[in-house]
Amino acid sequence: MPERWLIHNALLWTSVDCEPIANGEVLIENGRIAAVGRQLRARVETRVNADGGLVMPGFVQTHVHLCQTLFRHVAEGEVLLPWLRKYIWPLEAAHDEASIRTSTLLACAELIRGGTTTFLSMETVRHTDVVLETVESTGLTGIVSHCLMDESGGFFPLAVSIEDGLADCDLLLRRWADHPRVGVAVAPRFALACRETNLREVAQYARDRRLRLHTHSSEQAEEVTEVLRRTGRRNVEYLHHVGISGPDTCLAHCVHISETEQRLLSETDTRVLHCPSANCKLGSGIAPIPELLALGVSVSLGADGAACNNRLDMLEEMRMAGLLQKLRLGPAALPAREIVHLATAGGARALGMEREIGSIETGKRANIIIVDLSRFHILPWEDPATALVYGARADDIAMTIVDGRILYEDGGLTAIDEDALRHEVTIQRRKILARAGLG
Numbered sequence: 558m559p560e561r562w563l564i565h566n567a568l569l570w571t572s573v574d575c576e577p578i579a580n581g582e583v584l585i586e587n588g589r590i591a592a593v594g595r596q597l598r599a600r601v602e603t604r605v606n607a608d609g610g611l612v613m614p615g616f617v618q619t620h621v622h623l624c625q626t627l628f629r630h631v632a633e634g635e636v637l638l639p640w641l642r643k644y645i646w647p648l649e650a651a652h653d654e655a656s657i658r659t660s661t662l663l664a665c666a667e668l669i670r671g672g673t674t675t676f677l678s679m680e681t682v683r684h685t686d687v688v689l690e691t692v693e694s695t696g697l698t699g700i701v702s703h704c705l706m707d708e709s710g711g712f713f714p715l716a717v718s719i720e721d722g723l724a725d726c727d728l729l730l731r732r733w734a735d736h737p738r739v740g741v742a743v744a745p746r747f748a749l750a751c752r753e754t755n756l757r758e759v760a761q762y763a764r765d766r767r768l769r770l771h772t773h774s775s776e777q778a779e780e781v782t783e784v785l786r787r788t789g790r791r792n793v794e795y796l797h798h799v800g801i802s803g804p805d806t807c808l809a810h811c812v813h814i815s816e817t818e819q820r821l822l823s824e825t826d827t828r829v830l831h832c833p834s835a836n837c838k839l840g841s842g843i844a845p846i847p848e849l850l851a852l853g854v855s856v857s858l859g860a861d862g863a864a865c866n867n868r869l870d871m872l873e874e875m876r877m878a879g880l881l882q883k884l885r886l887g888p889a890a891l892p893a894r895e896i897v898h899l900a901t902a903g904g905a906r907a908l909g910m911e912r913e914i915g916s917i918e919t920g921k922r923a924n925i926i927i928v929d930l931s932r933f934h935i936l937p938w939e940d941p942a943t944a945l946v947y948g949a950r951a952d953d954i955a956m957t958i959v960d961g962r963i964l965y966e967d968g969g970l971t972a973i974d975e976d977a978l979r980h981e982v983t984i985q986r987r988k989i990l991a992r993a994g995l996g
């Protein structure tokens with residue numbers, strides 16, 4: 558695309574706080590939004606016709622595992638701790654550079670195709686540099702977390718000393734700290750995978766470098782019981798005790814949390830990453846999202862890994878987030894507009910990127926999607942939030958734009974060779990299953 562171009566004929570929905578406007582236009586210049594409105598009278602050579610499609614901010618998924626996409630459909634029918642020990646950790650330990658590159662590329666292809674323009678991921682204890690390189694090549698915006706696990710996790714092939722793990726982070730930061738589109742975060746895997754002194758050291762390391770801290774908490778009841786047995790504290794309280802809480806801390810799941818922990822999340826302004834499909838798939842439970850929102854907690858959405866979902870489809874997570882709360886609290890729980898907020902501005906806030914992404918505003922990055930709401934399974938509709946959350950599917954995304962660059966249009970990815978990716982996925986899947994002893 559040229560440096561300056563225009564989207565026109567849009568049903569323009571700049572943020573959930575506004576109503577969409579018909580015949581809207583967005584002027585994009587050097588990857589950023591230069592003007593928004595009707596009849597901008599901009600002199601541009603390239604005009605992209607949105608065909609009356611919904612033009613809105615791209616989705617922000619705040620909890621995914623790109624390295625697990627190659628494990629899709631492998632580990633079925635297990636609850637969390639055996640699922641990790643029997644399948645996920647052996648498969649992660651079996652990754653080499655070629656398999657993790659293919660896994661990352663497959664994830665990025667699916668994210669782009671489904672309208673996700675920015676993500677926060679948690680990878681494994683090795684090859685994070687390859688993940689960053691691959692994400693960078695796809696055009697997506699993302700923060701990639703380097704995972705830390707020590708011998709207390711009880712899985713020795715992935716156990717890394719804290720010195721070596723943080724030395725790896727140093728190397729990643731040296732290469733990627735100033736990159737405009739991809740960044741690095743630090744991810745102690747969960748409370749049971751790191752000793753207390755190491756958790757404290759990781760928290761200090763991240764704070765000293767202004768990095769995000771990303772971990773899992775309170776996903777399943779057995780995990781909470783084990784944390785309580787080992788530490789004398791419930792999971793969120795324990796993490797807070799070791800310094801893992803606050804606006805720079807992103808906690809995935811938070812399903813089994815007490816009222817005291819809910820208040821603690823609110824008081825510390827800790828970010829909660831809600832993964833409704835994964836919580837269903839592993840039989841974990843339903844997170845108390847309306848209660849957290851009522852307390853002012855920052856909540857956002859993610860698909861988690863393809864091994865426990867099995868899709869990385871934000872529209873699916875939005876629908877599931879709504880359905881689960883209706884099942885739990887009745888049909889008025891968690892309105893569709895709130896869910897669209899979680900999927901866009903909520904994600905931006907979780908990542909500390911609210912000035913850059915999450916809405917279509919002059920000066921922000923041009924991370925924009927076009928959704929075709931004219932398809933038969935969506936028509937007729939009045940409220941765009943309802944149409945999007947309960948009507949739309951991933952293949953209704955007509956275009957995905959990141960930093961002003963079109964990454965998906967006319968049914969095809971522009972920066973990824975789809976046939977080569979399919980071929981490589983088949984090869985790498987076979988190889989990694991064999992290496993992990995699962996093939």
Ligand SMILES: [Zn+2]
Nearest residue numbers: 773809861862
């Ligand atoms: Zn996860």
